Structure formats: C-alpha cells, structure tokens
Amino acid sequence: MRSDARRNRDLILGAAVDLFIERGPAASMEEIARSAGLGVGTLYRHFPDRQSLLEEIAADSLRRLYDYAQARLDTAPSGWDAFVGIIEQCVALPLALTKAVSETPLDKPELDALAERSDALIAEAVTRAQKQGDLRRDLSPAQVADMLSVIVCRPGIRPGDPLITVFLDGLRLRPA
Amino acid sequence: MRSDARRNRDLILGAAVDLFIERGPAASMEEIARSAGLGVGTLYRHFPDRQSLLEEIAADSLRRLYDYAQARLDTAPSGWDAFVGIIEQCVALPLALTKAVSETPLDKPELDALAERSDALIAEAVTRAQKQGDLRRDLSPAQVADMLSVIVCRPGIRPGDPLITVFLDGLRLRPA
Amino acid sequence: MRSDARRNRDLILGAAVDLFIERGPAASMEEIARSAGLGVGTLYRHFPDRQSLLEEIAADSLRRLYDYAQARLDTAPSGWDAFVGIIEQCVALPLALTKAVSETPLDKPELDALAERSDALIAEAVTRAQKQGDLRRDLSPAQVADMLSVIVCRPGIRPGDPLITVFLDGLRLRPA
Amino acid sequence: MRSDARRNRDLILGAAVDLFIERGPAASMEEIARSAGLGVGTLYRHFPDRQSLLEEIAADSLRRLYDYAQARLDTAPSGWDAFVGIIEQCVALPLALTKAVSETPLDKPELDALAERSDALIAEAVTRAQKQGDLRRDLSPAQVADMLSVIVCRPGIRPGDPLITVFLDGLRLRPA
C-alpha cells in the first residue's frame, strides 16, 4: 500500500469516527469524505460501501481492545486489576461507535471472531477475579462481559464516569 | 377530538413503537402508516412531521413514567423502595425508544419540561434514600438519574436484567 | 388505479420508449421522468427500478404482438399471409427496444412466457406456410422465428424496409 | 513506436474486444485495463478517452474488411463470389462490435472515410454481380451494403448462420 493511500485511509477513519460522534450515525459518506479533505471516490476506493466503513471502525476498536486486554492480563497483579484496566481502556476507544453506529447489524464473520476473542480475554479476567475472591460469583463471565459492553459502548462516555464507579462497586466482592 | 380520530392516533403511535422496536429507528413514515392500516396522509394529519411523531412517543413514555413515579413516591415505604420501583417501571415502558429512536435531538420544550418533572421525582426518591442511609451519598441525585437513564433506556432491556441488580448493589449503602 | 395514475403511467412508458429510441438505452431515469413531465419519484412509484421499466416496455410490445398475431392467424387466407402480416406488425411496434434496450438480460419469467407464446404463434404461421408450399422447408419454425427477430428488432426499422422484401423473398418457395 | 508500446496497444484492443463481447458495451475502462494486465494509466496513454478506444476497434475491423474485400475483388471469379466472400469475412471480424459497442455514434472523420471506402468496395462487388445477372437489380448497391451491415453486425453471429443463406437467396437472381 502506497504511503499516501495509507495516510488517506487513516484520514477517512479518523474523520468518520469524529463525525459519527459529533453528528450521529446518519453522517453521510459525502460529509465524511469532505471532512477528511478527500473526494467521495477516494472514500469508496478504500471502503467499497458504507457498511464496510462501519465494520472497519468496529474492527479497529476491537483489535485495539484485544491487544490491550492481552497485555493487561499478562502484567496486572490480579484479575480484578486487569478487569478494571480493561474497562478503562474501553472507554478510551471509540468502541461506543461499534454499537451506536450500527443499527446495521455489522455481521462480518471477521468481526464476530474479533469480538469473541476479546470477550474471551475479558472472561478470563473475570474468572481470575472471581477465583481470587474480588468479584461476585453469582454472574457468569459472559454476563459480566455483556454488562461491560452496555456500560462502555455509549457515545459520550468519559474516563471517570461515575457510572463506572458504581458498576465496579456493584460487581466487587469485599471481604466482610 | 372525535373518537375515530383518537383511535387512529393511537393506532399510529402503537404501530410506530412496534416498528421502531422491530426495525430500528429508520422505519419510514409510509411503513408506519401502512402498518397502522392507514394512509400516509392520515398520519400527517395527526403528526405534522416525523419529528413530532417521535416527540409524541417520547412524551407518552415520560408522562407514564411521571405518573408512576408520583404514585410510587406517595406509597412506597422508603425512598429506596420508591427508587427500585421506578427503575422497574422504566424497563417496562418503551422508554428505550426515547433514546434509541432519537438520534435527532428531540428538543421540544414540552419534552424538556416533562423530562425535568420526571427527573425531579427521581431525584426526590434518591434524596430520600440517601437521607435514610440506603443509597451512597457521594453522588448527586442528578448523577443518579443520569445513570438510571443509561441503564434503562436500551432497546431490549427486560425486567430482571442482571445489570439492574449490579447497578442497585453498586448504589446501595449497606450497614456495616 | 386512479385515472391520473393510469395517465402518468402511460406518459412514462411513452416518454421512455421515445427517449430510448432517440438517445439509446443509456437514457437516465431523471431524463425519462422529466420528459414525461413528471418527477423521478413518480417514475419510481410506477416502476420500482430501471429494470422493471425496461421489462414493462418489453412486455407491452410482446403482448401487442401476441394479440396481433393471434388475430392474424385467425383471419389470414394463408399461413404465408399471416406470416407477412406478423412481420409488418413487428416493425410497427417498439419491439426493437426489447432487444436494443436490454443489455440487462431482462429475465423476468413473465417475459419469457410472453415471448414463448408469441414465438409459438409465429411458429404456427410458419408451419402452415410450409405445409401450403409457400415457405422453404429446410428451416425449422424456431429458426425462422429467430431470424425474424433479428430483422425486426432493430432501432430505426421502418415498414417497407427493403431488407424485409429480401428476407421474405429468401424464405419464399415459389412454384417452378 | 517501441515494440513494448505496440504490444501493450494490442493487448488493450484484444482485451477490450473480448470484454465487450463477453459483458456488453458497458465494460469499464478499469476492467479493460486490468484484463489486459495493465493499469488504467497505460490504457489512457494509448487511447486518450473511451470514445477513441471504441473508434480504434471499429477502425481496425474496417481496415481488415477493406483489405479482404480488395483482395477478394481482385481474385474472385465473379461479382457474386466476391460478394459472398465478403459477407463471410464480415462475420469472422469483430465487426459486430462496430455497432454493438457504439451506441455512442462514432463520428470520427477517419472512420467515416474507412467505412466509405469499404462500402465502395462492397458496392463494386454488388454492381458487378448485378451486371452479371446474379443479383437482383431493384436495389441500389448502397441499399445492399446497408442490409449486409444489419445481417453481419450482430454480436454472436457465426459463419453458416441460416440467416445468411436466406439473405443470399433473397438477393440472388436465378435464371428462369
């Protein structure tokens, strides 16, 4: 891939994320291209249709989440710490878009695979935290992962959002 | 308002809510009218544009929420009980639509007023619960109301969702 | 169907045929609508996409051809006369469009059925003419029908075209 | 012209003819270039626009037809033989494309000149055949040439097509 093409691809993804955040998921392809400083044709060369642009945004977030979660699991002193770190990373990603943008179901198999791999990592953190007695045991790791995505996949969420504190407190198992 | 007009109006609102739930917020005016067994013209006689249909759906939910919250505050044995009851009512309303349907920001003053009145009632329940020592005090009533709307305004939420349990546990202040 | 809708439908078909003849099969939907004195939306209400407009034009011609061929077979004094009459009718229809317009294969089952029924009638005329000793017997009725469509389905063909004379003379079996 | 440039030019013309036959006249410049194993840029270096590519394909056919007709006229034992030979040559050329490809009227003067020169040769064969009593005299040579182009310029025509037999029989003047 030529260096200018790579640059344009990134410009497009950036502009799309910004516009989707700013104007909601109805932002038009024309707007996105224009806001990236490019013509529509260029947008369509990189992403053959609207769907595939959305998918790529989602895939990007999921890949970054996966990488982060992996690293965190390797280094965190406890399952709980890993879990908290993953949540914090999630709110920093435009993961929100994954859900918010996609009324269209985005069912690309690659995406499902990515989501599964990330979920597996989150489940791993949850399981460890449960074993270590830091996280309530009346929920399955999958249920916890689902909740996490609800909390975290919202446009406008910011690190330090009080909802996160409450959510973590609701999950935590504290020693009597 | 003549009784058949009233009936048509209700048919439309019902069909719209169903379609929005089933097909997402992109359901067209034509579809809605057709699924209510009416022509588009009739739909437009009742709601001068799409926006005002959305607003009316939202207003409907908010009115019902308000009525319920009011009743609950009057009868519940404690602030906490009132709060829990309100949450449970919320998930039973198509409140989810209020958010889901409206990427378009529904800024009708009447709606804001309704939302404010409902929020005030929720804040009242929160304040009482805080005073009675059942709900953590490091959050303002407004913050709690915001969280509640996040938890509750999601398409597909069902009574008994584990997220609600966790959320309530995170908010609850339990005696040592 | 309301009378104005019927009128508009006919306006559209007429305008489309004229434009396709005048400007070739690339005439745009916008042009067609405009030239019928209507908005694009109206065109699309009558024909849900470009394809179905083309199909309707083709079907119209085939239906008229069928009706004509039927009548002709019933009344013509001989198979040969019927055959000649059918050819003459063909050049008067915008049958040319059927072929010319359709790079798109137009594979609507109804169309195929119509074409088959017309072909059967042509084959009937051919067979009769062969039995009556007026048409050469070294060709199958289907082959003759194919040739006929080549001769006749050309934009710009006019009644009395010398090619038709030559074609008929080439087919005719004259008594020694 | 360098030998590789010549080669590329021929690759392009070949690919274009094949694609037009296979996929109809809507084949895109990109497809043509790709199917010739080249980039679009190279295509445009050889043919400044789509039109000129089409024109060159047509010119190529006409030049070959001219050469063949010339040779045939010089060697055929009779006008009729020359005429028949020319027809047979025509169906072997991608002459069909000349018409099929060009809904766009190819009005390059050079093309007209080529067509005229070829027509003149065909007219010569016709005139000779008429004088020799082999071809009906109620048609002008130009009319016959026109018919010939109708018969012959169709995608999919093959040597031995029965239409050619019929056409020749219709033109032939047989001794009583």
Added chain:
DNA sequence: AATGAATGAGCTTTCATTCAT
C-alpha cells in the same frame, strides 16, 4: 513510461412531505 490512487459529475434510488382526488 507505467501504475493505480484521487477526483467529482452523474446515476439510481429512497423517503419526508405536499396535494389532488
């Protein structure tokens, strides 16, 4: 000289909204 990325006009199609019946 060759490549293929970028461009944007233009095409098909949809849908909120208006208006004749």
Added chain:
DNA sequence: AATGAATGAAAGCTCATTCAT
C-alpha cells in the same frame, strides 16, 4: 376527513478521467 399519488432533495455508489508516485 382519508387516501395514496406526486414531488424533489439528498443519499449511496460508479466510473471516465487526471495526476502524484
């Protein structure tokens, strides 16, 4: 008052053509 036909702006997408690499 109800209907659904008509409208046209705007969206998604394609492709001939240009131009940077």
